[in-house]
Amino acid sequence: MAKVSFHGVGIKALSACVPGDVVYNRDLGYLIPQEEIDKVIDNIGIEQRRIASSDVTASDLCFKAAQKLMDDNNIDPASIDVLLFMSQTQDYRIPATSCILQHRLGLPKTTLCFDISLGCSGYLFALSTAFAYASIEGINRVLLLDGETFSKIVNRRDKVDWPLYGDAGTATLVEKGDFGDSTFILNTDGSGEDAIKIHAGMRHPITPKSCVEREQEDGNIRNDLEVFMDGMDVFNFAISKVPRCVKELLSVTGKTVDDVDYLVFHQANRFMMDFFVKKLKMNHDKVPYCIHKYGNTSSSSIPLTIASELPGKLDGDHTVVMSGFGAGLSWGAVMMQMHDCKVLPVVDY
Amino acid sequence: MRYSFVMNLEQFIENFADLFDETDPDTINATTQFKDLEEWSSLLALSVIAMIDEEYDVEFRGDDIRGSNTVEDLYNIVKSRVE
Numbered sequence: 001m002a003k004v005s006f007h008g009v010g011i012k013a014l015s016a017c018v019p020g021d022v023v024y025n026r027d028l029g030y031l032i033p034q035e036e037i038d039k040v041i042d043n044i045g046i047e048q049r050r051i052a053s054s055d056v057t058a059s060d061l062c063f064k065a066a067q068k069l070m071d072d073n074n075i076d077p078a079s080i081d082v083l084l085f086m087s088q089t090q091d092y093r094i095p096a097t098s099c100i101l102q103h104r105l106g107l108p109k110t111t112l113c114f115d116i117s118l119g120c121s122g123y124l125f126a127l128s129t130a131f132a133y134a135s136i137e138g139i140n141r142v143l144l145l146d147g148e149t150f151s152k153i154v155n156r157r158d159k160v161d162w163p164l165y166g167d168a169g170t171a172t173l174v175e176k177g178d179f180g181d182s183t184f185i186l187n188t189d190g191s192g193e194d195a196i197k198i199h200a201g202m203r204h205p206i207t208p209k210s211c212v213e214r215e216q217e218d219g220n221i222r223n224d225l226e227v228f229m230d231g232m233d234v235f236n237f238a239i240s241k242v243p244r245c246v247k248e249l250l251s252v253t254g255k256t257v258d259d260v261d262y263l264v265f266h267q268a269n270r271f272m273m274d275f276f277v278k279k280l281k282m283n284h285d286k287v288p289y290c291i292h293k294y295g296n297t298s299s300s301s302i303p304l305t306i307a308s309e310l311p312g313k314l315d316g317d318h319t320v321v322m323s324g325f326g327a328g329l330s331w332g333a334v335m336m337q338m339h340d341c342k343v344l345p346v347v348d349y
Numbered sequence: 350m351r352y353s354f355v356m357n358l359e360q361f362i363e364n365f366a367d368l369f370d371e372t373d374p375d376t377i378n379a380t381t382q383f384k385d386l387e388e389w390s391s392l393l394a395l396s397v398i399a400m401i402d403e404e405y406d407v408e409f410r411g412d413d414i415r416g417s418n419t420v421e422d423l424y425n426i427v428k429s430r431v432e
Contacts, residue, residue: 231391232395235399236408236411240408272395
């Protein structure tokens, strides 16, 4: 178990941007029998999602979120020391998208930039990296951009994945300041590598055949460049690991659920989150959801939920827990004493 | 042996049948081929995994569901893991 704590660094501001195009799950009649659609929507809790057009990438959404964050908070681009881009739908395989964003955002050439690649758990791991850098002498500000456009890697005839995923880009400004303690617990179990996977890569080189759509073993249509998920295995993984991880975090920080003002989960699906809330005996009012509007936006979903549901609510001092989990398998949680975090409402691209 | 006091087939069938909204619980028994039930779906499979976690504290994987045909098959896997 990796348990790491920070003091004197925190989230100063946070913003998010989603594509303007809305896709409604009630229109999935071509994929799911009409009489089952309401039940599916009710279960996964996703009525609509935002889908990026073919010429808009995760980095475009993050760019707009970052611009908004910097404009509204009068952040001088020259004051950013580190730029992290967390995504599995980066612009290119080479170079790292963070380098492109450094130039586009007008950040100085002295900026330390790199990309981080993880699934739905990614925000917490990237945030811990941002906190670690911000704790180092000589670094004052870290801009973490977390964006995903899973619509580009999910087949529209995949019944498991297509109703779930939406696109979003987010920006989180981490800096040194008058912040209390933050404690992260971060875990990994690579024995579950097959639970969520895109087959084609360096291990299975891309050939013309990789691009051919075909019915897969699970009955869904997909090519080898599109994401596969074993819904049952992921569900079993999440319900057995996530509530335990949050309890462990409460235990190591000496807190109870009553001390927590907000508990922000990765927005996987409503049924799963309701299960966590029940298992943790958490008050529903303290658990914000935005999945009904935006779907599962992978690692962007935690900051997107904060931007969607908590603008103005993180002024002053608050104890916030965030928990993410996903491909890898990878999962974790953080407890943070937040102080005057400027949360900007979600903007459309 | 923590959960052996509730680990009986009848109780398991009742817990299983409770997950269905439209299926008459009386039509579900140990030999029911649950995947043939009209209401069976991938989402119901998640409810089964959640129920087994909550009631029996047992981790149930996708392959356990895929490899089972009857309600008793599910029960036997759970039973083998609580003992």
